[in-house]
Amino acid sequence: MSKLFIPLDSFAVACGADTIAEEFQQLKTNRGLSFDIVRNGSRGMAWLEPMIEVETPNGRIAYGPIEPGEAEALVDAGILSGAGHPKHIGKVEEHPFFRAQTRHTFKRCGITDPLSLEDYKAHGGLKGLERAIGIGAAAIVGEVTESGLRGRGGAGFPTGIKWKTVAEATGARKYIVANADEGDSGTFADRMIMEGDPYCLIEGMAIAGVATGATKGYIYLRSEYPVAIDVMREAIRRAQEGGVLGASVLGSSHVFDIEVRVGAGAYVCGEETSLLDSLEGKRGQVRFKPPLPAIQGLFGMPTVINNVITLASTPEILAAGADGYKEMGMGRSRGTIPIQLGGNVKHGGLFEAPFGMTLGEIVNEIGGGTASGRPVRAAQVGGPLGAYFPVSLFDTPFDYEAFAAKDGLIGHAGIVVFDDTVDMMAQARFAFEFCAIESCGKCTPCRVGAVRGYETVKKIIDGERPAENLALVEDLCNTMKFGSLCALGGFTPYPVMSAIRHFPEDFHGEPMRVAAE
Ligand SMILES: Cc1cc2nc3c(=O)[nH]c(=O)nc-3n(C[C@H](O)[C@H](O)[C@H](O)COP(=O)(O)O)c2cc1C
Numbered sequence: 014m015s016k017l018f019i020p021l022d023s024f025a026v027a028c029g030a031d032t033i034a035e036e037f038q039q040l041k042t043n044r045g046l047s048f049d050i051v052r053n054g055s056r057g058m059a060w061l062e063p064m065i066e067v068e069t070p071n072g073r074i075a076y077g078p079i080e081p082g083e084a085e086a087l088v089d090a091g092i093l094s095g096a097g098h099p100k101h102i103g104k105v106e107e108h109p110f111f112r113a114q115t116r117h118t119f120k121r122c123g124i125t126d127p128l129s130l131e132d133y134k135a136h137g138g139l140k141g142l143e144r145a146i147g148i149g150a151a152a153i154v155g156e157v158t159e160s161g162l163r164g165r166g167g168a169g170f171p172t173g174i175k176w177k178t179v180a181e182a183t184g185a186r187k188y189i190v191a192n193a194d195e196g197d198s199g200t201f202a203d204r205m206i207m208e209g210d211p212y213c214l215i216e217g218m219a220i221a222g223v224a225t226g227a228t229k230g231y232i233y234l235r236s237e238y239p240v241a242i243d244v245m246r247e248a249i250r251r252a253q254e255g256g257v258l259g260a261s262v263l264g265s266s267h268v269f270d271i272e273v274r275v276g277a278g279a280y281v282c283g284e285e286t287s288l289l290d291s292l293e294g295k296r297g298q299v300r301f302k303p304p305l306p307a308i309q310g311l312f313g314m315p316t317v318i319n320n321v322i323t324l325a326s327t328p329e330i331l332a333a334g335a336d337g338y339k340e341m342g343m344g345r346s347r348g349t350i351p352i353q354l355g356g357n358v359k360h361g362g363l364f365e366a367p368f369g370m371t372l373g374e375i376v377n378e379i380g381g382g383t384a385s386g387r388p389v390r391a392a393q394v395g396g397p398l399g400a401y402f403p404v405s406l407f408d409t410p411f412d413y414e415a416f417a418a419k420d421g422l423i424g425h426a427g428i429v430v431f432d433d434t435v436d437m438m439a440q441a442r443f444a445f446e447f448c449a450i451e452s453c454g455k456c457t458p459c460r461v462g463a464v465r466g467y468e469t470v471k472k473i474i475d476g477e478r479p480a481e482n483l484a485l486v487e488d489l490c491n492t493m494k495f496g497s498l499c500a501l502g503g504f505t506p507y508p509v510m511s512a513i514r515h516f517p518e519d520f521h522g523e524p525m526r527v528a529a530e
């Protein structure tokens with residue numbers, strides 16, 4: 014029996030995929046057609062969602078974007094056998110957006126049935142965990158260190174060193190925490206992997222558990238991701254049933270289990286120590302460091318806290334060995350990075366590639382420029398705390414150090430594209446406003462600075478002593494950068510200062526450049 018793949022991914026669901034699935038199900042029943050509907054993950058080509066795929070003797074043929082109400086006409090046109098149609102895309106692997114990628118972490122996403130453990134195994138799943146159990150804790154840590162993997166949550170800290178610290182720490186209990194708060198604007202890689210290949214995160218967390226002696230894992234998942242919450246919970250249940258999690262991980266002497274905890278929705282709860290406070294049932298507020306979470310983390314115990322993509326990258330590293338991973342990338346940025354393209358871009362979606370492509374290649378060649386068709390003016394890289402890059406800096410390669418050298422950051426690898434209608438002074442004001450709303454309030458430079466920054470940029474917008482107020486903003490940015498306790502206050506100056514530095518023409522102080530409130 015052939016298969017019809019209709020994504021359950023939020024991209025597709027937001028555009029009617031659930032209705033489309035129901036329509037195909039009804040047609041199947043009414044007409045006695047013989048095909049199975051598989052709710053798969055997304056292949057990452059967001060502008061083509063909902064993109065359905067039909068299994069044919071010649072491979073999987075994609076069609077998209079499909080709209081609710083189209084199922085009957087599509088079946089009549091013969092798409093169940095791969096027939097031509099205006100929405101025919103062909104084989105996903107041959108699509109230029111997909112062909113140019115190196116799918117490492119996302120190699121199964123969109124291909125398998127996310128909740129089928131059998132399908133996961135059939136596509137290479139659990140090989141990393143099996144090998145990890147075989148080689149033991151020290152060798153796992155060695156392999157992850159050797160791969161050069163750095164944290165994908167933003168700071169780029171070497172994962173092997175973090176795991177080693179926890180492995181060597183003593184505590185009555187140790188924990189693995191997956192940071193699935195994914196608060197950065199324009200990012201969705203964590204969500205996509207949790208919805209499309211949940212066992213990959215489960216396997217990565219179990220590997221971290223075996224490597225460090227942790228027996229319990231938590232996935233701190235944002236409440237705005239209801240599909241991911243459901244998929245993760247069901248995958249954990251099935252992994253427990255299948256002996257992947259529990260008292261004997263894959264039949265070994267290792268104990269490891271996982272629970273999903275849903276965050277209430279605060280950007281600062283993505284910061285690792287606030288996240289731990291929130292997990293403990295407290296109000297999420299940043300903790301002083303030291304002690305590091307690796308030494309005294311959740312409930313005061315040694316804790317690995319890693320981003321979802323960091324953890325989900327480890328099964329393949331363990332399965333295939335560190336060498337292949339290490340060979341990809343540039344400088345100290347090794348392996349692949351799932352880049353998320355959003356904002357005003359023609360081809361938005363997830364593009365996984367080795368580090369090293371330039372920002373210009375990603376935005377213009379892969380992304381196809383703006384969706385509006387107007388010239389690209391800026392790209393904000395790394396979420397709301399990331400710098401705005403002008404086109405003149407588009408030759409910057411995607412690499413942690415190269416971005417830092419240009420006063421920017423890669424963060425969680427989200428790129429938000431803007432065309433020439435963007436008002437950078439409004440964007441600078443927004444950066445302060447965001448910080449003021451999301452600040453946890455623990456330290457003065459951020460709590461007070463963000464509000465004062467917002468007010469001062471507003472004065473410039475209103476034409477009130479622009480030169481003087483601009484100098485004040487710069488001064489304030491320095492105080493926030495060097496005086497804040499965490500990166501929320503410490504990095505808000507990045508979008509502000511990059512907007513001022515690279516787009517000075519927007520800060521000339523003419524009144525009413527943006528709508529006054
Ligand atoms: C304000 C703020 C928000 C953050 N939000 C996230 C987030 O949503 N997801 C994430 O993985 N890391 C986030 N981080 C980074 C985490 O503090 C931490 O560095 C990360 O979870 C460590 O995992 P990694 O080493 O795998 O990157 C945030 C940091 C700050 C300062």
Ligand code: SF4
Nearest residue numbers: 454455456459499502
């Ligand atoms: S910088 Fe802001 S978010 Fe971070 S600790 Fe200080 S007040 Fe809290």
